[in-house]
Amino acid sequence: MILARIIGTVVATRKDPRLEGKKLLVCQPINPKGEDEKGYVIAVDTVHAGFRERVLVVAGSSARMASGCKDTPVDAAIVGIVDQISRDSD
């Protein structure tokens, strides 16, 4: 799983019927310090995350195990809203 920050939303009218009602968010991967990493990922929101929140994104086939994603064409899902990141070096 990776840490990410929500930087936008995606709207799609024509899509797989199994994706109807699912919120698609643009996530920017971040490192534990909160700095941006390369790339982005579009993830299905399962925890009602909001703009600029730090979240936990699960990618790959395990994303389908997130609630409401069973048997859907999803390979990235937001499964948690991060409250706190503790690093031992801090």
Next chain:
Amino acid sequence: MFLGKVIGNVVCSVKDEALTGKKLMLVDRLPNGPTVVAIDAVGAGAGETVYFCRGKEASFAFLPDEIPTEATIVAIVDTIYAEGE
């Protein structure tokens, strides 16, 4: 599977129901890979060298529960022996 070093933890109060009660650890892939968030299945602690598995197999550590995870710490490493070192 990969070797990693536990460098911290992550706290989420709003999360997938299946993740309730699971410890989320920050793990640096050794020797100098990216940092990932992994669920702890063995009670690993800060600074420990562990090995973790990635992908769908990561959720098999919690069978029969279906946990949405793609990285799970499955062992705490005691020693590593590699030829030439």
